[in-house]
Amino acid sequence: xxxxxxxxxxxxMGAIQYEKNEPVFPEPWEAxxxxxxxxxxxxxxxxxxxxxxxxxxxxxxxYLRMSYYxxxxxxxxxxxxxxxxxxxxxxxxxKLAPGSPKATPALVASDxxxxxxxxxxxxxxxxxxxxxxxxxxxxxxxxHPTGHTRLPRYVRGKPGTIYLDHGVHVFPDxxxxxxxxxxxxxxSVRFAARDLWGDQxxxxxAVYLDLWDDYLEHA
Amino acid sequence: MREAKQxxxxxxxxxxxxxxxxxxxxxxxxxxxVDPAAxxxxxDTYEHxxxxxxxxxxxARAWVDPAYQERLLSDATAAIAELGYTGGQGEHMxxxxxxxxxxxxxxxxxxxxxxxxxxxxxxxxxxxxxYRSRAVIDPRGVLREFGLELSEDVEIRVWDxxxxxxxxxxxxxxxxxxxxxxxxxxxxxxxxxxxxxxxxELPQTGASL
Numbered sequence: 001x002x003x004x005x006x007x008x009x010x011x012x013m014g015a016i017q018y019e020k021n022e023p024v025f026p027e028p029w030e031a032x033x034x035x036x037x038x039x040x041x042x043x044x045x046x047x048x049x050x051x052x053x054x055x056x057x058x059x060x061x062x063y064l065r066m067s068y069y070x071x072x073x074x075x076x077x078x079x080x081x082x083x084x085x086x087x088x089x090x091x092x093x094x095k096l097a098p099g100s101p102k103a104t105p106a107l108v109a110s111d112x113x114x115x116x117x118x119x120x121x122x123x124x125x126x127x128x129x130x131x132x133x134x135x136x137x138x139x140x141x142x143x144h145p146t147g148h149t150r151l152p153r154y155v156r157g158k159p160g161t162i163y164l165d166h167g168v169h170v171f172p173d174x175x176x177x178x179x180x181x182x183x184x185x186x187x188s189v190r191f192a193a194r195d196l197w198g199d200q201x202x203x204x205x206a207v208y209l210d211l212w213d214d215y216l217e218h219a
Numbered sequence: 220m221r222e223a224k225q226x227x228x229x230x231x232x233x234x235x236x237x238x239x240x241x242x243x244x245x246x247x248x249x250x251x252x253v254d255p256a257a258x259x260x261x262x263d264t265y266e267h268x269x270x271x272x273x274x275x276x277x278x279a280r281a282w283v284d285p286a287y288q289e290r291l292l293s294d295a296t297a298a299i300a301e302l303g304y305t306g307g308q309g310e311h312m313x314x315x316x317x318x319x320x321x322x323x324x325x326x327x328x329x330x331x332x333x334x335x336x337x338x339x340x341x342x343x344x345x346x347x348x349x350y351r352s353r354a355v356i357d358p359r360g361v362l363r364e365f366g367l368e369l370s371e372d373v374e375i376r377v378w379d380x381x382x383x384x385x386x387x388x389x390x391x392x393x394x395x396x397x398x399x400x401x402x403x404x405x406x407x408x409x410x411x412x413x414x415x416x417x418x419x420e421l422p423q424t425g426a427s428l
Contacts, residue, residue, distance in 0.1 A: 005329055005330065006328070006329055007328060007348055007351050007352040008326075008328030008329075008351065008352065008354075008355045008356070008379065009328075009352065009355055009356040010348075010352040010353075011352070011353075011356075012352075013347075013348035013349045013351075013352045013353070014348070014349050015349060015364065016344050016347070016349045016350050016361070016364050016365070017343065017344055017347065017349070018344050018365070019342070019343065019344070022342050022343060024265055024266045024270070024339065024340055025262070025266065026343070027237070028237070029236055029237040029240040029241070031262045031266070032240050032241075032244055032258065032262075033240055034261070034262070034265070034340070035257075035258035035259075035261040035262050036240075036243065036244060036247065036253060036258065038261050039253040039254070039257050039258055039261065040247070040252065040253060043252070052329075052330055055330065064348065068331070068343065068346045068347075070236060073236075073239070073240060073243070077243070085250075085252060086246065086247070086250065086252075090246055090250075091243065091246065094242040094243075094245065094246055095246075096246070096249055096250060100250060102250065102251045103250060103251035103252055104251055105251060105252060105253050105254035105257065106252075107253070107254065107257045108254045108256070108257050109254060109256035109257045109259070109260040111257065112257055112260040112261055112264060113260075113264070115307075116261075116264055116269070116306050116307055117305050117306040118305070118306055118307075119305065119306040119307040119308070119309065119310040119336075120307065120310065121310040121311070121383075122310065122311065122382070122383035123310075123311065150329060150381045150382060151381075152328055152329060152379065152381065154328075154355065154356075164313075166311065166382070166384055169311075169382060169383060170383075172382075186382050186384070188313075188384070196355075196356075197356055201356075202359065202371075202375070204371070204372070204373070204374045204375065205358060205359070205374070205375040205376075205377070206374075206375075206376055206377070207355050207376075207377045207379060208376060208377065208378050208379065209379045209381045210379075210380070210381045210382035210384050211381065211382075212382070
């Protein structure tokens with residue numbers, strides 16, 4: 001979706017605010033939001049792509065106003081309500097719905113080291129042919145899906161070159177919407193800065209994006 | 220680049236946010252959906268166990284061991300796993316090497332993708348709109364904001380982390396560092412250098428390592 005999270009190339013966002021020796025979690029509640037997100041994800045009620053999309057669905061003015069972990073809190077609540085883990089009335093009142101069953105946590109403390117060290121690979125061992133080869137000239141398709149996509153606006157319609165083939169990866173545009181993993185080749189695609197930004201850009205600069213087969217067409 | 224205020228007031232945190240999070244956590248614990256000890260363990264992991272010291276060890280090893288550097292640049296996920304760093308947000312790693320005429324910079328314009336096993340969780344500036352918006356259109360200007368002036372003949376490669384592949388910059392080893400051990404080199408390697416917004420510098424003469 002063409003919302004404000006897709007901000008590559010925008011002006012007007014101000015100076016970079018750098019803090020020396022910034023703590024990992026500047027506020028204790030931010031640490032709790034981070035951990036709640038990871039722990040609830042262990043229920044496997046939604047994908048990581050759906051989590052990203054839930055953040056993108058925050059209305060643009062709110063997205064810009066909220067701090068990072070406030071956005072994640074908002075997205076977590078929306079996903080938990082949508083998936084039925086909690087009801088909105090429970091979140092708003094802070095009280096259990098009458099007759100609510102007591103679950104057993106999907107993630108306990110002793111599971112944490114293993115979960116952290118293992119991760120969740122996005123590659124799939126399926127024989128999907130690659131549509132493009134390294135060195136080939138391509139063009140990013142001019143797509144404007146209203147759902148989740150990882151094809152930023154600033155490369156749509158622009159010519160690039162396949163730099164690497166990362167193999168077969170889960171496709172976020174379908175995976176975010178429970179429409180299947182649709183695994184396909186993912187490539188690192190090199191875009192010359194001048195093809196993206198015109199002659200004002202340096203001829204010695206390039207931007208590399210990881211883009212799936214379905215985002216690309218022959219140049 | 221501006222120094223952020225230490226009181227974090229720039230985040231415009233509503234005063235009730237901490238209370239809302241506390242209420243949500245209580246609800247989820249009461250429903251049996253989360254284990255508070257698991258939350259503590261997750262926080263402890265990313266506050267104390269996983270952070271840029273991991274990446275610094277990878278970089279220092281690559282500087283002193285050419286065979287390791289070769290493995291790191293050809294199969295970063297496996298080479299990083301050799302040092303014991305694996306897992307979430309580092310399942311598919313690529314390491315990109317800086318040189319005298321090439322400088323690499325990592326960003327995630329769409330959200331906050333970052334190589335957790337080697338760098339920990341990203342700092343606020345990396346996740347914020349000013350960096351995300353301008354790193355791809357004006358990398359030289361962004362680097363200048365970080366105090367890094369590159370000469371015009373240096374090629375800049377910006378890596379926008381749009382998928383599940385995560386990028387780590389292998390900075391240039393500082394000149395005149397030949398006498399330093401791997402451990403001493405690791406101390407010099409900063410998070411910022413591994414994102415590509417800084418170079419690795421030798422300490423000022425007289426400073427202890």
